């Protein structure tokens with residue numbers, strides 16, 4: 001298993017080791033003791049989520065407000081996504097920076113997303129099964145988000161705007177600037 005730092009402090013790309021044999025392959029999706037050691041922090045995941053998406057679905061950019069903020073361990077079981085994380089911690093040296101990675105069934109990579117991030121992904125294949133662990137429970141009243149095409153962030157999404165499929169809720173999200181003003 002390899003761990004790579006990303007441009008955002010506390011956000012890591014994890015490359016689990018895969019064991020191949022004549023039957024197929026095996027890999028550990030999560031091992032509390034090993035992941036804690038590898039990431040240098042304690043982990044207390046309490047909820048597992050699974051979503052199915054068709055090509056062009058963009059979910060994001062989401063987070064839960066404190067005290068319900070969630071760290072996440074995200075991965076793709078089937079298909080391929082562009083996964084994006086935005087640092088929303090005002091005190092962070094990488095405040096307003098984003099990280100964009102491709103997570104796929106083939107590469108098996110995982111992304112550890114610390115608390116204080118907005119997170120989203122774009123389904124790049126016809127069928128995407130996306131799985132993630134969270135360390136705080138879902139709290140609908142704490143849900144918040146930033147518009148995926150925020151002009152200041154200017155995230156280079158890997159599909160054409162016209163091909164994207166968003167939820168009604170995600171079409172109404174504020175841009176980053178508006179969100180930061182409303183929070184003050």
Ligand SMILES: Cc1cn([C@H]2C[C@H](O)[C@@H](COP(=O)(O)OP(=O)(O)O[C@H]3O[C@@H](C)C(=O)[C@@H](O)[C@H]3O)O2)c(=O)[nH]c1=O
Pocket residue numbers: 049051059060062063119120121138167169
């Ligand atoms: C996130 C979530 C949703 N739901 C319900 C609410 C709603 O009726 C339905 C679909 O919810 P959403 O539209 O919010 O699902 P979705 O757009 O997939 O939301 C997710 O997006 C990704 C990018 C994340 O990072 C997650 O934290 C989460 O915000 O599922 C739960 O019951 N538990 C949960 O933990």
